[in-house]
Amino acid sequence: MKLRVQLQCKNLHEYLKELSPEILDRLYNHPATCLAVYRELPPLAKNYVMRMLFLDQPLPQAAVALWVKKDSEKDHDQCVSVLSGLRLWHSQQLQGGLQGNILNPVFKDNLRIALLGGGKSWADQGDSLGPDRHARDVESLDKYALERWEVVLHFMVGCPSAAVSQDLSQLLIQAGLMRTEAGDAPCITSAGFQFLLLDTASQLWYFTLQYLNTAQTRGMDLVEILSFLFQLSFSTLGRHLREFGLVFQRKRKSRRYYPTRLAITLSAGVSANSSSTAMGATPGTGDSGFIVVETNYRLYAYTNSELQIALVALFSECLYRFPNVVVAQVTRESVQQAIANGITAQQILHFLRTRAHPVMLKQNPVLPPTITDQIRLWELERDRLQFSEGVLYNQFLSQADFEVLRDRAQGLGCLVWQNVAHRVIVVSPQGHGEVKRFWKRQKSHT
Amino acid sequence: MMMASEDEVSLLVIVVDVNPIWWGQQANREPQFTLSKCLDAVMVMGNSHLVMTRTNKLAIIASHCQESHFLYPCKLWKFGDGHGDENASTSGDGKYELLSVANDFIAEEIKNLMSRTEVKGNQTDTLLAGSLAKALCYIHRVAKELEAGQEMKSRILVVKAAEDCALQYMNFMNVIFAAQKQACDITGGLYLKIPQKIALAQYLLWVFLPDSDQRSQLVLPPPVHVDYRAACFCHRNLIEIGYVCSVCLSIFCNFSPICTTCETAFKIPLPQVVKSKKKKLKPST
Numbered sequence: 001m002k003l004r005v006q007l008q009c010k011n012l013h014e015y016l017k018e019l020s021p022e023i024l025d026r027l028y029n030h031p032a033t034c035l036a037v038y039r040e041l042p043p044l045a046k047n048y049v050m051r052m053l054f055l056d057q058p059l060p061q062a063a064v065a066l067w068v069k070k071d072s073e074k075d076h077d078q079c080v081s082v083l084s085g086l087r088l089w090h091s092q093q094l095q096g097g098l099q100g101n102i103l104n105p106v107f108k109d110n111l112r113i114a115l116l117g118g119g120k121s122w123a124d125q126g127d128s129l130g131p132d133r134h135a136r137d138v139e140s141l142d143k144y145a146l147e148r149w150e151v152v153l154h155f156m157v158g159c160p161s162a163a164v165s166q167d168l169s170q171l172l173i174q175a176g177l178m179r180t181e182a183g184d185a186p187c188i189t190s191a192g193f194q195f196l197l198l199d200t201a202s203q204l205w206y207f208t209l210q211y212l213n214t215a216q217t218r219g220m221d222l223v224e225i226l227s228f229l230f231q232l233s234f235s236t237l238g239r240h241l242r243e244f245g246l247v248f249q250r251k252r253k254s255r256r257y258y259p260t261r262l263a264i265t266l267s268a269g270v271s272a273n274s275s276s277t278a279m280g281a282t283p284g285t286g287d288s289g290f291i292v293v294e295t296n297y298r299l300y301a302y303t304n305s306e307l308q309i310a311l312v313a314l315f316s317e318c319l320y321r322f323p324n325v326v327v328a329q330v331t332r333e334s335v336q337q338a339i340a341n342g343i344t345a346q347q348i349l350h351f352l353r354t355r356a357h358p359v360m361l362k363q364n365p366v367l368p369p370t371i372t373d374q375i376r377l378w379e380l381e382r383d384r385l386q387f388s389e390g391v392l393y394n395q396f397l398s399q400a401d402f403e404v405l406r407d408r409a410q411g412l413g414c415l416v417w418q419n420v421a422h423r424v425i426v427v428s429p430q431g432h433g434e435v436k437r438f439w440k441r442q443k444s445h446t
Numbered sequence: 447m448m449m450a451s452e453d454e455v456s457l458l459v460i461v462v463d464v465n466p467i468w469w470g471q472q473a474n475r476e477p478q479f480t481l482s483k484c485l486d487a488v489m490v491m492g493n494s495h496l497v498m499t500r501t502n503k504l505a506i507i508a509s510h511c512q513e514s515h516f517l518y519p520c521k522l523w524k525f526g527d528g529h530g531d532e533n534a535s536t537s538g539d540g541k542y543e544l545l546s547v548a549n550d551f552i553a554e555e556i557k558n559l560m561s562r563t564e565v566k567g568n569q570t571d572t573l574l575a576g577s578l579a580k581a582l583c584y585i586h587r588v589a590k591e592l593e594a595g596q597e598m599k600s601r602i603l604v605v606k607a608a609e610d611c612a613l614q615y616m617n618f619m620n621v622i623f624a625a626q627k628q629a630c631d632i633t634g635g636l637y638l639k640i641p642q643k644i645a646l647a648q649y650l651l652w653v654f655l656p657d658s659d660q661r662s663q664l665v666l667p668p669p670v671h672v673d674y675r676a677a678c679f680c681h682r683n684l685i686e687i688g689y690v691c692s693v694c695l696s697i698f699c700n701f702s703p704i705c706t707t708c709e710t711a712f713k714i715p716l717p718q719v720v721k722s723k724k725k726k727l728k729p730s731t
Contacts, residue, residue, distance in 0.1 A: 031540045035497065044663055046498055047656050054648060072663035110540070115493050117549075119540030 013040055015209055017085050023223060024087050028107040030227040031114035037086065038111060044068070045079040049088065053108060053115075058092045058100030149200070150307050156188050156196060157310045175210035190342020196311055197343060197351040289355040295368045299328040302357065314338055315348050330371070335378045345379040390416045390426040393435075399423070404442065409435050456657050457588055457600040458495045459505045459581040462488055464556070465572045466511070466565055468608040479643040487647035488605060489552060492518070493545045494655055501596075505584055506552060508559055509577035511567075516580075517555045518548055572608055575618040582621065603654050605646075638667055679707065 016024065016037065027033050038049060048067070052059065068076045083089045088107055094100040113119035152168065156178060172178045177192035188196075195203060212225060290302040291312070301312050302325050309326050312318070315338035316328040338348065349372055356366050365372075396402040402423040409415040414431020418424065427435050462485065469481040492504050506517040539546075585600045592598055640649050656664055678685050678699040689698045694708035704711050 031542065035542060038497065039500065043498075043657075043660050047660055047664065050494055050498075050651050050655055054651075067665055068663055069665055075663060113540035114542045115497060115545065116490065117539050117541035117546065 013037075013082070013086060015212075021087060025104075025106055026223045027226055028104065028110060029223075031110045031119065033227055034107055034111040035114050037088070037107075042075075042079060042082060044072075044075050045082055048079060048083065049103065049111070052089070052101070052103045053111060055102075058094055058102035060094060060098045060100050061091075062098065064101055150305070153196060153203075153307050154310075156192055157307065171207075171211060171214060174214055175207070193314065193338070193341050193343045194347055196314070197347045199350075199354045289357050289361070291352055291355045292357045292360055293330075293352055293367055293371055295370050297330045297371065297374075299330055301326045301328065308355075311351070314341075315343065330375070332378050335375055336382060339379050339382055345376045348375055388416060389429050391429060391432040392424065392426050394422070394424045396423040401442075405435065405439060408438050455501045455503060455588075455592065455596055455598045456495075456499065457503045457505070457585060457598060458492070459507065459584060459600065459602045460488055460492060461507045461509055461514075461574070461577045461581055461602060461604045462517075463572050463574065463605060463607040464508045464510055464560070465608045466560060466563075472607070476643065479646075483644070484605070484607075484646060485552070485556060487650060489549050490647045491603075491650040491655065492548070492552075493542075494651055496545060496548070497542065498655075503588065504548070505581070507577050507581055507584075508556060509572045509574055510559065510563055511565060511572060512563060514573055514577040514580050515555070515559050516584075517552045517559075520551060520555075574604070574606065575621050578602065578604070578618075578621045599657060601657065603650075 016027075019027070028037075038046065041049065048064070051067075065076060087104055089101050089103050092100050092102050110119070155169070156172065169178070172192075173180055177189060177195050178187060179189050180187075195206065198206070290308070292300040292302075294300075299312065299316055301308060303309065304324060309318070309321075312326065312328055315335055316330045317334045318326055318328045320327040335345075335348070339345070349367065353366055360366055393405065396405070402420075402425070406415065406418055406425050409425060409427050409431060412431050412434055414428040414435065415425060416428050417426040464481060473480050488506065492506060496502055496504050504518060508515050508517050541549075581602050585602075588600070589598050638649065638653055640646060653666055656666075677683065677697070678688055679696050680698055680700070680702075683699060685697070685699050689701050690696070691698070691705040691708060691710065691712075693710045694705065696705060696707040698705075701714070703714060
C-alpha cells in the first residue's frame with residue numbers, strides 16, 4: 001500500500017530553530033529580521049523581551065520567574081523555552097553566583113534600532129534611483145501578484161497554458177511537489193495535491209522555505225536572502241516605489257521592483273491559523289470566499305478562475321458550468337479518487353472552509369455536519385482493509401506438525417495469521433526463510 | 447497557551463496632558479524631565495505597541511487647556527494605515543518605517559499645537575474629561591469600521607501631569623459611566639504614580655504595555671489603597687455622612703436648597719409632624 005506523505009508546513013520559529021547558531025546570530029544583525037521574529041513570539045514572551053530591551057545587565061532568573069502570577073507558570077516555562085530555543089536570550093552568571101538572563105546583544109541592538117531609529121537604512125541605494133516614471137498603484141500590483149501566483153499553481157495542476165521558468169519547475173520537483181520521469185513533462189505528486197489545497201499564505205511559506213533550502217546549494221547566502229525577505233514583508237505596500245521592485249521577477253535585470261501583497265503576507269502568513277490576512281481569502285476571487293456547500297452534497301462555486309475550478313474538480317464531479325458558476329456534486333467516487341491521490345479529508349474540508357461564501361460563514365458550523373462527517377467516513381472506508389504480505393503454509397499432515405510450526409513462528413514473532421481449524425498459517429516474508437529452515441530440520445529429525 | 451488570533455485588533459489610545467503652564471513650571475523645577483522627554487517616552491510606548499502585533503492600532507491625543515487635539519493618526523490618512531503623504535521621505539535609518547512616519551508626524555503636530563494655541567490665564571489644569579470623551583468617540587468609530595469577523599479590544603492610557611480640576615467633576619463622571627457601558631472591564635484599570643519621572647518609558651513598557659489578556663498573567667503593581675471617603679464639594683473635607691444630590695451625585699456636608707454643581711432646586715425637608723393618635727378606649731367587659 002502506498003505510504004501517504006503528509007505535507008509538513010513549518011512555521012518561522014521551527015525553521016529558525018533548525019539553523020545553526022552562527023547563522024542565527026548573523027541573521028539577527030538586521031532590524032527587519034528581529035522584528036519578524038519578535039512578532040511571532042507568544043504574547044507573554046513579547047512582554048518579556050520588551051521589559052528587557054532597555055536593560056544592559058542580566059536579570060536574575062528567579063526574579064523573572066516572579067513576573068507571572070501563580071496560575072500562569074506553565075506559560076512562563078513555555079516562554080523561557082521558546083526564547084532560549086531561538087537564542088534570543090542567554091544565561092549568564094551574575095555577581096552573586098546566581099543564574100541570570102540577558103537578551104542576545106545583537107538581537108537587542110537591532111530591535112532597538114527598529115523601534116527607536118539609528119543604524120543603517122534597511123534598503124541600500126534607495127535614493128539613487130530617482131523618481132519612478134513607471135509608478136504602479138496598489139491594485140495593479142495586487143493583480144500582478146495574483147496572476148503570477150496562479151500561473152505557478154496552474155502549472156502544477158497541469159494546465160497546458162501555464163509556463164514557468166526552468167528554475168521554478170526544478171524547485172517544484174526538488175520540493176517534492178511534482179515529479180518528472182525520464183524526460184516527460186513534470187506531473188504532480190500527492191504532496192503537490194495537498195499543497196494546492198492549502199491557503200495562500202501557507203503555500204507561500206512552504207515554497208519560500210523550499211527555496212531557502214536549495215539556496216545554500218546554489219551558493220547563495222541564506223542570511224542575505226532571509227533578511228531581504230523580511231525587509232520586504234515589512235515595507236508598506238506601494239510606498240517603496242523608489243526603492244524596491246517586483247519580487248517574483250528575479251530574472252530581469254531591472255533594479256526596480258515592487259513589493260506585492262504576497263511578499264508582505266509572507267511574514268504574517270506564518271501561523272497556521274491565518275485565513276484572512278491582507279490577502280483576502282484566495283487569489284482569483286477578489287475578496288471573499290466563493291463556495292457554497294449544501295446538505296444534498298451539491299457544491300456551487302461562484303468563480304471564473306480556471307485554477308479554482310480545477311481545484312474543486314479534484315475532489316468533486318462537475319455537473320454544469322455557467323459563466324459565473326460551476327455546479328459540482330461531491331460523491332463517494334470523487335472523494336475516494338482524491339484520497340487515492342494523497343489528499344486527506346481534513347485538507348478537503350479545510351479547503352472548503354477557507355473558501356466558504358460569506359453566506360455560509362453566517363451559519364455555525366460553517367460546513368454542514370452531514371457533509372463533513374460523510375467525507376471523513378469515505379476516507380475511513382479506505383482504511384477498513386489493511387494489506388500485509390506473507391507466505392502461506394497449509395496442508396499440514398497432522399495437528400502436531402501444525403502446532404510445532406506455528407509455535408516456532410510465533411516465537412520468532414513473524415506469525416501474521418493462523419486458522420487452527422484448517423491448519424493454515426501465514427508467515428511474514430522476513431520470517432519465511434527462518435521458518436522454512438526450521439521446518440526442514442524438523443522433517444529430517446522425524 | 448492562548449494566542450490572539452490575527453483577527454483581533456487591539457487599540458491603544460494615549461491621552462497626554464500637555465498643559466504648557468504646568469510644563470513650563472516643571473522645566474524650572476526639574477530641567478532634566480521636560481515635555482519633549484515625556485513625549486519621547488510616550489512615543490516609545492506607542493512604537494512598542496504598534497510593533498507587537500500587525501493588527502495593533504494606536505491613537506495619541508494631546509490634552510491642552512482649551513482643546514484636545516489628535517497627534518496621531520492624521521484625519522486625512524486612510525484609516526489606521528499610517529501611510530500619509532506618498533512623497534514623504536523615508537527615515538534613512540534602521541527604524542521600522544511605519545514608526546518613523548508616525549513619530550515624525552507626532553513631533554510636527556505637537557509643535558504646531560503648542561505654537562498656535564494662545565494661552566490665557568494661569569490655569570494649570572487641562573480638559574481631561576473632554577480628551578477622554580474624544581478618545582471614547584474615536585474607539586467607537588474604529589469599532590464600527592472594522593471588517594467582518596474582526597473583534598476589537600481597546601484601552602485608554604492617561605498620562606497626567608497637572609493637578610485635578612474640580613470644575614470638571616461632572617463631565618468626568620459622565621465620561622467614566624459612558625466608558626463603563628462601552629467597555630465592561632473599566633475596573634480592570636491600573637493606576638501608577640511614577641516615583642522617578644525620568645524613567646517614564648521603562649514604567650510605561652513594564653506596566654502599561656501588556657493588554658488585558660496578558661495582564662491577567664503578569665504580576666503588576668497592586669492598586670493603591672483608595673480612601674473611599676468622599677470629600678464634600680463645598681469645603682473639600684473628608685466626610686463620612688453627608689447629603690448627596692440625586693441628580694448629579696455630588697456630595698455636600700451641609701444641606702443647601704440648590705445644588706451648586708447642577709443647580710437643581712430641592713425642597714427643604716421639614717421635620718415630620720407626628721399626628722397624635724386618638725386612643726380608643728377599650729370597652730370594658
